[in-house]
Amino acid sequence: MNKKHISEENLNFDMSSNVLKFLSEEQKEYIRNIMFSVNFSKGEIIFKQGTPMLHIVFIIGGMAKIYIEDNNNKNIVISLIKPGEIIGGPGFYTDYKHHFSVTALENTTACFIEVAAFKKMILESPEFGLEFIRYRNIRHINFYDKLRVTSHKQMNGRLAHTLLYLSDTVYHSNSFKTTLTRQDLADMSSMTKESAIRVLKSFKESGIIECQNNDFEIKNKTALKNILESG
Amino acid sequence: MNKKHISEENLNFDMSSNVLKFLSEEQKEYIRNIMFSVNFSKGEIIFKQGTPMLHIVFIIGGMAKIYIEDNNNKNIVISLIKPGEIIGGPGFYTDYKHHFSVTALENTTACFIEVAAFKKMILESPEFGLEFIRYRNIRHINFYDKLRVTSHKQMNGRLAHTLLYLSDTVYHSNSFKTTLTRQDLADMSSMTKESAIRVLKSFKESGIIECQNNDFEIKNKTALKNILESG
DNA sequence: GATCAACAATGATATATGTCAATTTATATT
C-alpha cells in the first residue's frame, strides 16, 4: 500500500463526481490538504468489516466490491464501487465501525478523509448534510430492492438481477469483461457458485447471454428483465 | 381517520423520544404548530408504498408494521414501529416516494410533519441534520443484519431471529401477546405461513417456546440464539 | 346460540437449491 497526496486533477475529478461537489471552495481546499490516497493491488482489502471506521473513503481509480462477511465464510456482495463513488458506511455518526468489507477487484486507488473532518463539513454546511442524507438514502433504496429480490425471487431471477446491475449500472454496456469470479457473481446473487454456474449455463443455452470466461454479452435484455420480474 | 391537533403532553412525549428532541425550543414550537395527528384503526393503511412522500410520520400510540410489497402479494415486514418512533423513509430528499407501506397493527395514532418543514429544520440546524443521519444509519445497520439473516440462514434461524426481535426489541419481555398473524411472522422471516407454523411447532416441541394463539413465551433464549447463529 | 369469515394447522407432494466429489480449464510462477 502506497500512501501519497492527491494530484490536483484527481481531486477535481473526485469532487465533481460525488457528494463532495457540494462543498464550498474553501472546504474543498481544506479537504484537499488533509486527504490522502492509497494504491491497492487486485485482491487487497481496503478495509475490513468490524474494524473502526476512521475515514470516509472514495475510489478514484479501479474498482472495488463492498460485501458483508458472514460467520461461515459466506459473503454478500452489496455493490461495486467505481471511480468517483464515495463509501460512507452506516457506521458514520453511529458506532463508527465498518459494517462491510471492501476489496479491490483490480488495481485501485482510494482516497481517505478523516470522519472528524467529514463531520465538520456537515456542521459547517447543512446543505452538504442534506446531500449526504440524499446519498445515504439512495443507498438505502437500492438495498430495499436487493432485499426484495433476495427474499422472494429464485435463482434465475436473482442472477438476472445481478447481470442487469452489471450491465446497466456498472459497465453501462451489454457486453463487458469483468474481474469478478463466479464466486463473486454467486455472492451478488445469494447462491452457491455451483448454482451460479448452472444458471449461467441455462441462460447461455436459451440464447439470453453469451459468456466465455469473464467476457459477458447480454443478447436479450428483455428476456432477462422478464426473468427478474417473474422469477 | 380522525385528524386533530396534538395535545401538548403528547407532543413533549414525542419530541423527547426521537430525533426531534435535538431541535431547539423555537423549532419545537414551530413543529408543534404545523403537525397534525390521525387515528388509524387496526388493519388500516397509514401510507402506501409508491405514493408521494409528503410527510415524515411518527407514531405516538399503538403499533404499526413497515413492509415492502412485492408484485406477487408477497410482503417483507421490515420492522415494527412503537410510540415515539419516527418513520422517515429513504424517499426523503431523493425521489420523495414511499418505499414501503405502513399498516396499523392495532388502533394507532400517527403524527404528520410536512417534509418541507423537516428539510427546513435540517437547513437551520446542522446538528439536527447529523442526528437525522444517525437515525437513518441505524436503520441501515439493522437492514444489513436482516439481509444477512435472509440470505444465509435457513428457516429455523430466520424465525429465531424474528422471535428474538419481538422479545428483545419490540416487547422487551420473554412473554408477550401480539396482534401479528402467522402470516405476519412469516413475512418477517421470509417464508410461507405454513413454514412459519411448522417451525413454531418444532420450537414448541423442543421446549424452546410456548405459544397458544397469540400468546408467546420464550422459555430458552440461549437455544434460540444458538439456532440463529448456527441455522 | 348459529352462521360466517378469517386465521391456523396438517399432510402429501413437487421443486428449488445446497453439498460433496471428481474433472477440466485457466492463470501464474519457475
Add this chain to the structure above:
DNA sequence: AATATAAATTGACATATATCATTGTTGATC
C-alpha cells in the same frame, strides 16, 4: 514449456422449502 495453483464445470445426491388441498379453530356478527 513445465509445473503448481486457483478457478470453473459437471454430475449425483440430499435436503430445505414452497405449493396445494383439506380440515380444524377462533372470533365476530346477526
